[in-house]
Amino acid sequence: MDCEHAAPFLPLAADGLPGLRRWRLRAHLRACEDCSAKVEEMRVMRTALREKLAYHEAPPDLAARIGAALARETTPTRAPFRRRWGGLPIGGISIAGGSGLAGALAAVALMLLIQGNGAGRGPVLDAVIDSHVRSLMADHLTDVLTSDRHTVKPWLSAHIDVSPPVKELASEGFPLVGGRLDYVDGHPTAVVVYRHAKHVINLFAWAAPGKPDAPMRTDARQGFNVVSWRAGGIAYDAVSDVEADQLMDFARDVASG
Numbered sequence: 001m002d003c004e005h006a007a008p009f010l011p012l013a014a015d016g017l018p019g020l021r022r023w024r025l026r027a028h029l030r031a032c033e034d035c036s037a038k039v040e041e042m043r044v045m046r047t048a049l050r051e052k053l054a055y056h057e058a059p060p061d062l063a064a065r066i067g068a069a070l071a072r073e074t075t076p077t078r079a080p081f082r083r084r085w086g087g088l089p090i091g092g093i094s095i096a097g098g099s100g101l102a103g104a105l106a107a108v109a110l111m112l113l114i115q116g117n118g119a120g121r122g123p124v125l126d127a128v129i130d131s132h133v134r135s136l137m138a139d140h141l142t143d144v145l146t147s148d149r150h151t152v153k154p155w156l157s158a159h160i161d162v163s164p165p166v167k168e169l170a171s172e173g174f175p176l177v178g179g180r181l182d183y184v185d186g187h188p189t190a191v192v193v194y195r196h197a198k199h200v201i202n203l204f205a206w207a208a209p210g211k212p213d214a215p216m217r218t219d220a221r222q223g224f225n226v227v228s229w230r231a232g233g234i235a236y237d238a239v240s241d242v243e244a245d246q247l248m249d250f251a252r253d254v255a256s257g
Contacts, residue, residue: 002028006035124237127185129224132202132239135180135191141200142178142193152179156190162234164190164205165254174201174250187235194250201240201250208235216251218244227251 006028029036135141144155153166156179168176177193177200187206194201214230225247227238238251 003032003035006032124185125219125221125226125228128202128204128226128237128239129222131182131184131189131191131204132200132224135182135193135202136200140180143180145178147176147178149176152176152192155179156181156192160188160190162188162190162205162207164192164203164234164236166192167254169194169250169253172249172253173197174253196240196242196246196250199240199242201238201242201247203254204237204239205234207233209233211235216248216255218248220244229255231255 006025009025029039144152146152147168147170149166149168153163156166157163159181166176166179170176174194174196177195179193180191182189182191182204184204184206189204189206192203192205194203208230211230211233213232214228216227216229219226219228224239224241225244227236227247227250229236229251236251236254238247238254240247240250242250
């Protein structure tokens, strides 16, 4: 990575760049005094802004006021799903007029505010992807190296308070490689390792007692695909650089039966 390619990532480096790019950028910063100095200047500026600028919290009744305003402004009616000006159909719901559109956008913003940073899975996804990358770079892909599930599952169960399914999926194109222990986002984690062609699939599993089952969802971050779900008091994240549909097939094979 040269200075031209590093430049767009310098502001992110000042805040802590996650994942694979962090490893590439660190190597460049160690060798380039100019880029390192720019990152340090950004960090100093961010620190000064956090310490000296006033912070204003939103009023506690803001969400209620926005909800009341939306109720007054929006008048949903059934409509075919088609593009047109004046009334914007969204998923079969037409919201007529400019103020209605503004209200709809405000509703989306409110939903993102409520479901955003605090309740989102961004930090968890970054953590599992970072662990996935480390396992590929630091020669710590497995603690127990075997394709025998009758060896991997008891080994994991003896070392951690979670017993994820360990299936032999070679006939489906996902041969078992082994397992290891990890620590992800504050969770002691069991990792079952598979391959698909030349690609590694890390299946992360940690205890989620008392939490309801959740259906599979897919995410794509930093060049990796992630399939996440929760079942039987265990949270799962399957991470790999295989195609998203192939990773979904793998996740379904793991969860089936």
